Amino acid sequence: MDAEWISRHALSIWAALLAIALGAADLAWRRAVRRREDQDAAARALLRPATTIAVVVAMLAIAAAIAVEIRDAAGLAAFDAALAGQLRANMPEAALRAIALLTHAGDALVLGVAAAAVFVVLLWRRHRHLAGAWIAALLGTALINAALKGWFRRERPLHDHGFIVEQSYSFPSGHASGSMVFYGMLAYVLLVLCPPRWHRTIVVAAVAMITLVGVSRILLQVHYFSDVLAGYATGLAWVTLCAGSAEYVRLREGRKAVS
Numbered sequence: 195m196d197a198e199w200i201s202r203h204a205l206s207i208w209a210a211l212l213a214i215a216l217g218a219a220d221l222a223w224r225r226a227v228r229r230r231e232d233q234d235a236a237a238r239a240l241l242r243p244a245t246t247i248a249v250v251v252a253m254l255a256i257a258a259a260i261a262v263e264i265r266d267a268a269g270l271a272a273f274d275a276a277l278a279g280q281l282r283a284n285m286p287e288a289a290l291r292a293i294a295l296l297t298h299a300g301d302a303l304v305l306g307v308a309a310a311a312v313f314v315v316l317l318w319r320r321h322r323h324l325a326g327a328w329i330a331a332l333l334g335t336a337l338i339n340a341a342l343k344g345w346f347r348r349e350r351p352l353h354d355h356g357f358i359v360e361q362s363y364s365f366p367s368g369h370a371s372g373s374m375v376f377y378g379m380l381a382y383v384l385l386v387l388c389p390p391r392w393h394r395t396i397v398v399a400a401v402a403m404i405t406l407v408g409v410s411r412i413l414l415q416v417h418y419f420s421d422v423l424a425g426y427a428t429g430l431a432w433v434t435l436c437a438g439s440a441e442y443v444r445l446r447e448g449r450k451a452v453s
Contacts, residue, residue: 197276202284204413215405216398253431257366260424264348264365274418278351281415287355293410294357300369300407305332305376312380323447324383327440335375335432339368342428353415360416367417370408370425371432377403378433386444 200207263270298304309332316325348365362368381400385393408426411417417425 197273197280198284200277200280202280204281204285205289211409212402212405215401218401250431250435253427253434257424257427257431260420260427261346261365264346264420264424270420271418274351274420277412277419278353278415281413282351282353285355285413285415290355290357290414293413294355296406297358297369297410297414299403300373300376300410302336302368302372305372309376312383316383321387323443324386324440327436327443328379328383331375331379331433331436334436335371335429338428338432339366339371339425342366342424343368348418348421351415351418355414358414358416364417365421365424366428367408367411367421367425369411369417370422371429372425373404373407374426374429375433375436378430379437382433382437382440 260270309329313325313329316322316328343363343365346365347363350360350364377400381396384396388396404426408422412419412422
C-alpha cells in the first residue's frame, strides 16, 4: 500500500483499525466463552499453558523479524521513512493537536501513577498474588523496553508540529508496549475480580485503549510504523507470560484451598 495514500487517509484508517480491533476483540471474547462452556476443567488446565507459550513464542518471533528488518535497513525501514515523511506533509494541525492529548494515556508518568494506585488497592483488598503479578508486569515491561531502546539506538522520525517532543530512542515504542501491558494486565485483573456481566466491556475497552495509544504514536510522527509493531509484539508477549503465570498460580491456589 502506498505511503502517500495512507497518509492522506490516516484518520479514516485509524478509525477503521479501531473498529476492526473492537470487532475482533468482541468476536474472540464470544468464541472464548463458548469454548470455555464446551471444555471440561482438565482440558482447560492443559490448554492454558500451551496457549500462553504459543502466543509468547509467536510475538517474540514477530519482534525479532521486525528487528532484523530495521538492522538491515530492508523494505520495512524504507516504508517507515516514506510513511513518516508523508504524514509530516499531510496530517492536519488540528488533528495532531487532538491526537497529542490522547497519546498521554500511554505516557510513562500517567501509567506509573495509575499502576501504583492499582497496586495499593490490590494490597489493601488483600489480593497479594494479583498485586505481585501486576507490579512485576509493569516493572518488567519498563526494563525490557529500556534495554531494547539502548540496544537498537534508533533515532526518531523528524517532525515540526511541536505538540509532542520525545528525547529517548525510537525502537521499540514504549507507548505501544506500555499500553499493551498496562491495559492488558488491568483487563486481566478486572476479569478476575469483576462479575462476568462486565467481562465483555472490560476486554473491548482494553483493546480500544491499546489501539488508540499505539496508532497515535505513528500519526504524531514520534515513532515509525515498525516501532509500534515491535512494541505491540514485545508487550503482548510479556503480558501474556505475566497474566498466564498469574492465572496458573491463582488456579493452583484455588485447587489447594478446595482440597
